[in-house]
Amino acid sequence: MEGYHPSVDSAGGESGIPLHSPAMQPAHDDTALMLAYAGGEAVAFERLYALHKAGLYGFLHRQSPRTAWVDDVFQETWLAVVNARHDYRPTASFRTWLFGIARNKLIDRIRLKEPALLGDFLNEDDEDPLARVAGDSRQEPASRLEGKQAGQALDTALRALPAVQREVFLLREQAEMSLEDIAALTGVPMETAKSRLRYAVAKLKATLAGVS
Amino acid sequence: MKPDDDDKALSQAYAALEQPLPPPALDSAILAAARNAVQDGAKVIPFPARPRRNWGVPLGLAATVMLALGISLQLRDSEETRLDEPMLAAEMSAPVAxxxxxxxxxxxxxxxxxxxxxxxxxxxxxxxxxxxxxxxxxxxxxxxxxxxxxxxxxxxxxxxxxxxxxxxxxxxxxxxxxxxxxxxxxxxxxxxxxxxxxxxxxxxxxxxxPPILAPAAPAPQAMPAPAPAAAKPAAGRSQEHTAPALRKMLESMPPPTTKPDATPERWITSIRQLLEVGKENEARRQARLLQQRWPDHPLPRELRYLLEDAAQP
Structure with missing residues (x-):
């Protein structure tokens, strides 16, 4: 069984960054649906899929170094869920489990197809000059971040982030995971995950401030 | 890290980005696989069919066609060769004119x-x-x-x-x-x-x-055609007065291939032996045959009188 099973589903906890969770479902609902599917109810899976497909696909779409891999990794992730339905234990949130599977599938694909990129997804890259620059510009007013141009700049800046920082940011924003879960999922200490998130947010803010 | 307005604005900006969605075909495939897994109870489910480039089948078909074509051409060539061989052999052995x-x-x-x-x-x-x-x-x-x-x-x-x-x-x-x-x-x-x-x-x-007669050349075994060709002129001379004698001589002469020791030297030796035993007539006959059979081979001087005497009458 791949993926990580955190003992606590702390989505929406006190990570410092407000969560964007329009379609957020209670963890117990996901768990109940997954258990129902493991019991043979196909409709439960359809409900789970409808709840999480956009978040998972968006995460893979922005985190994958190759767009062509997104569909394959997305499909492999969900098929892994289907095949592991009998092994699922409600000790972890379904969302964390699902994204953990997706992350592992993506790293496997990178290791298989382009091993040279693997270091960017595993190594720490916290102390780069850009991080300090981004940190200096944290005081830019967020009200300037608007318009289509800002959206394109944000997307470009997001892709320009180091993979580990982008991953933390995406897990936070896209999967609505807590820092604790992110740290557990990525296998780094809590402070490292927090630092990565801070650097990522700072760079993105600097980019958006420059655009405006 | 305490949430502030800037972080909230960044989250809103990210939420405003275009969110990609999986293609409908991929949705259908995954949902179908999930349903089939529940219905069949199978743990390992096959990969659902997705539109992707699969060159294995066309390449395999092309390779099979090329292989079959090559084999059939090879077989056809060998069959033609096999069919032609008897024809050629029949033509070579046929006593055509x-x-x-x-x-x-x-x-x-x-x-x-x-x-x-x-x-x-x-x-x-x-x-x-x-x-x-x-x-x-x-x-x-x-x-x-x-x-x-x-x-x-x-x-x-x-x-x-x-x-x-x-x-x-x-x-x-x-x-x-x-x-x-x-x-x-x-x-x-x-x-x-x-x-x-x-x-x-x-x-x-x-x-x-000098007379050129059919048995002059030992015909190869695989080419029997020249023999009748050379024999025909002899038969054509039946109107001549020498024809019966020649025919008799031809009949009396052993085929060259049947007597491998019929060399001029051996022939001369046998003529000498005939003279020693007193069969002079037979020796003359053999000398004439020898002269006809080997016109280029000179008869020994002591035996040439056999030919002269034969020519005088």
Missing amino acids: VPEAPAAPSADAAVGSKDEKKLESASTAAAAPPPAQEEPVTTSVPATRRSLAQPRQAPPAEMRPAMEPGLMESAEHAAPAALAAPAPAPEPEPAREAESVAGDAMARQDKRS
Whole structure:
């Protein structure tokens, strides 16, 4: 069984960054649906899929170094869920489990197809000059971040982030995971995950401030 | 890290980004796989069919077609070769009258213009289409293969020096035409006419040069055609007064291939043995045969009287 099973589903906890969770479902609902599917109810899976497909696909779409891999990794992730339905234990949130599977599938694909990129997804890259620059510009007013141009700049800046920082940011924003879960999922200490998130947010803010 | 307005604004900006969604076909495939897994109870489910480039099947089909095509072509070629071999063998062993055509022109060229007209008709008759029973063999063999089989019609090596230069030249010229002609059939009337012409030519040639007889050249085993071609002129001379004697001599002579020890030296030795036992007549006969059989081989001086005495009467 791949993926990580955190003992606590702390989505929406006190990570410092407000969560964007329009379609957020209670963890117990996901768990109940997954258990129902493991019991043979196909409709439960359809409900789970409808709840999480956009978040998972968006995460893979922005985190994958190759767009062509997104569909394959997305499909492999969900098929892994289907095949592991009998092994699922409600000790972890379904969302964390699902994204953990997706992350592992993506790293496997990178290791298989382009091993040279693997270091960017595993190594720490916290102390780069850009991080300090981004940190200096944290005081830019967020009200300037608007318009289509800002959206394109944000997307470009997001892709320009180091993979580990982008991953933390995406897990936070896209999967609505807590820092604790992110740290557990990525296998780094809590402070490292927090630092990565801070650097990522700072760079993105600097980019958006420059655009405006 | 405490949430502030900037972080909230960044989250809103990210939420405002275009959120990609999986294609509907992928949705359907995943949901179908999930349903099938529940219905079938299978743990490992097959990958759902998705539109992707799969070159394995077309490449496999193409490779199979190419392989089958190559094998069939190889088989067809070998089958043609196998079918042609018996035809060629049949043509080579068939006692057709082909050699008559080159023999007649070669003799005719030395005779003169009077016989040339007869020979033209003879060669025309030789080039006439074969009868129906031989048609499959002669017409199915390609021209190149037929020309390959033709060199057996060339005169034996022993006969060439005996020919006159003019005869040789005319024969060389007549040979390609005869080679180009299709294998003639045993046409009764024209062939007989050609035989008579050739016989006349041989009779005239006998007066100017040593006799050239059929057994002079040991014919190769695989090419029996020249033997009847050389025997025909002898048969054509039946009207001459020397014909019976020659025929008798031919009949009495053993085939060269059946007596491998029939060399001139051995022959001379046997003649000497005949003289020693007092069979002089037989020795004379053998000396004449030896002279006819090996015209280029000189008879020992002490035995030449056998030929002189025989020539006097």
